[in-house]
Amino acid sequence: GLLSGLVDDLPWPERLTRAAALSAATVASPAAGEFDRPLYEELLGRVRVSEAAPAG
Numbered sequence: 729g730l731l732s733g734l735v736d737d738l739p740w741p742e743r744l745t746r747a748a749a750l751s752a753a754t755v756a757s758p759a760a761g762e763f764d765r766p767l768y769e770e771l772l773g774r775v776r777v778s779e780a781a782p783a784g
Contacts, residue, residue, distance in 0.1 A: 741777040748775045 729750040733743030749771035753763040 744777045745772065745775045748777070 729747040730743050733746050738746075749768050750763060752771055753765070753768035756764045756767055
């Protein structure tokens with residue numbers, strides 16, 4: 729997630745992509761503190777992060 733992106737010195741969009749994919753894969757796991765690795769890897773290719781337009 730965010731920590732692995734920080735350690736790997738990735739730009740923010742990639743960090744957020746990892747975080748979103750990991751969050752979803754963790755929710756899909758039956759046990760707390762675990763995640764579904766195949767789902768995580770699949771989601772990495774599907775999650776899209778984009779900059780939001782300013783409010784107003």
